[in-house]
Amino acid sequence: MKKILCLAMVSVAVLAGCNDSKPQTKKEIAVNDAVAITASYDSIDAQQLAEHVKVLASDEFGGRSPSSEGEKLTLEYLTKEFKALGFEPGNGDSYLQEVPLVxxxxxxxxxxxxxxxxxxxxxxxxxxxxxxxxxxxxxxxxxxxxxxxxxxxxxxxxxxxxxxxxxxxxxxxxxxxxxxxxxxxxxxxxxxxxxxxxxxxxxxxxxxxxxxxxxxxxxxxxxxxxxxxxxxxxxxxxxxxxxxxxxxxxxxxxxxxxxxxxxxxxxxxxxxxxxxxxxxxxxxxxxxxxxxxxxxxxxxxNTSVSNNFIATLPGRTKADEHIIYTAHWDHLGTDKSLDGDQIYNGAVDNATGTAALIEVAEAFAKLPVRPERSITMLAVTAEEQGLLGSKFYAANPIIAPAKTVADINMDALDVVGRSVDVAVYGLGQSELDNFLEAAVKKQGRVISGDPRPAAGIYYRSDHFAFANVGIPALYAKSGKKPVDEATAKLRAELGPKLGKCYHGLCDEYNEQWDLSGAVEDMQAFFEVGYELSKENVWPKWSEKSEFKR
Missing domain, CATH: 3.50.30.30 (Glucose Oxidase; domain 1)
Structure with a gap:
């Protein structure tokens, strides 16, 4: 309540300043900017995220296999949500990019x-x-x-x-x-x-x-x-x-x-x-x-055509320069040869990331003044089949790589509460780490390295396709250090189950989930994109990164 009252008081002060005929000072502009980003930042909501996940991971969507009825339903849902947020079609007059598959x-x-x-x-x-x-x-x-x-x-x-x-x-x-x-x-x-x-x-x-x-x-x-x-x-x-x-x-x-x-x-x-x-x-x-x-x-x-989904909030002054957020919408579909449950619902992997695209997009849409650079949301197909959707996009980019400032990827968000740390996969690859570190520091958190370096996670999700064509790419999520004992207890209970459910039939929405950590992560990703969108900065690869070549 105290935070809301403070924001309200600042808002009143800013509005009063707007009625004054005098030009705003740099300090007043900064306060106005802080109010705007705080309101958008706080709009990222666990309950809304959960509702999107429930839809995307429902039995009706059949596991969201490429070129299936589940794909049709997923793309219709994304189109409806992004239209409502004021995001424009990202591929000419279409929200879709066809990806020919076999x-x-x-x-x-x-x-x-x-x-x-x-x-x-x-x-x-x-x-x-x-x-x-x-x-x-x-x-x-x-x-x-x-x-x-x-x-x-x-x-x-x-x-x-x-x-x-x-x-x-x-x-x-x-x-x-x-x-x-x-x-x-x-x-x-x-x-x-x-x-x-x-x-x-x-x-x-x-x-x-x-x-x-x-x-x-x-x-x-x-x-x-x-x-x-x-x-x-x-x-x-x-x-x-x-x-x-x-x-x-x-x-x-x-x-x-x-x-x-x-x-x-x-x-x-x-x-x-x-x-x-x-x-x-x-x-x-x-x-x-x-x-x-x-x-x-x-x-x-069988040959078929699947689709990447792309939606853009055009920038105010540099609309041709884009910050891209990615998540894969697909999962493993339905296996009718099985008895009983046949649907790989893919709730964590990756209904959470797809839902996060909507939540972060809503935060940008609620800004009273659009960012200088464009914000583009890209939900790609066939990640589970070898990152095919993102590979196709990288080979056939709608936005030129030279005009793509960065990619921020969201795949399998945290569902077991808040963490003290944020794990950065590929920590040290690029200057994007610095933007994330500044964002999570405001949350009282720190960034940490890859908790499973042997798994090669940086090469296993859709940001990899962007990195391969030289676009700095960030992939991070809540780390392993729980914020309190209650969270530690929840992780001890749900962690083993979640591990067993990876690419399994039991990857379904669970009312026991605690999405507060996912919210903090999305808020940090929003702030990183916001900072990139208003600055004339192009994050660089580190000297040691293989992608610098």
């Missing part, structure tokens, strides 16, 4: 045959293909262990050096060597680089001419359990429509669990743990005896 769904009726044993889909392995063909496979393809499957000249590391893998199936460890050794001089130590991502490993195996690529899943270095592999890489897998049908990719790509891997290494006369140790010492590969792999993949292929 879905490839491998039949689960397959087995992977190695060493006289048939390994089962889902429980032992998940295999598919990126090639856009109805049927493909490998037969008697020799297995070769290629360590981490990395070719990185800047780290003087090439696991493929001196070996021809054409026609062979490479077996690869997840993450990169620095994770295994924790040596800060090896790659980036425990913090994952892009070389540790599964996407890179398939890409490099393809460049090397391999027939197949199989990644060994281990929960710690992958940063997620086997259930995520099973749920995320089975069913429809989306990619871009391409004239070459992705014929440059390996024929088959997939995962085996660690128990299968240990069995295969033993059959090859190798010790899995010893091989891992050797692979972490330096570039490494070894043939896996006379083991060969065979598998037939039969696909159902």
């Amino acid at each position: 879905s490839i769904e491998a039949s689960p009726d397959m087995t992977l045959s190695i060493g006289g044993k048939e390994y089962q889909y889902g429980s032992d392995m998940v295999i598919g293909t990126s090639q856009i063909v109805e049927e493909i496979g490998i037969k008697d393809s020799p297995l070769v262990f290629v360590g981490y499957g990395v070719n990185a000249p800047e780290y003087n590391w090439n696991d493929y050096d001196g070996i021809d893998v054409k026609g062979k199936t490479v077996v690869i460890l997840v993450n990169d060597p620095g994770y295994a050794t924790k040596n800060p001089e090896q790659f980036t130590g425990e913090a994952m680089t892009y070389y540790g991502r599964w996407t890179y490993k398939y890409e490099e195996a393809s460049r090397q001419g391999a027939a197949g690529a199989i990644i060994v899943h281990e929960t710690a270095p992958a940063s997620y359990g086997w259930n995520v592999v099973k749920n995320s890489w089975s069913g429809e897998q989306f990619g871009f429509q391409r004239d070459d049908l992705n014929k440059d990719r390996v024929k088959v790509e997939g995962w085996v669990n660690s128990d299968v891997a240990k069995e295969l290494f033993a059959k090859a006369g190798l010790d899995f743990d010893v091989a891992k140790q050797e692979a972490a010492k330096g570039a490494y590969h070894v043939a896996m005896g006379d083991l060969t792999a065979s598998v037939d993949v039969k696909n159902t292929i």
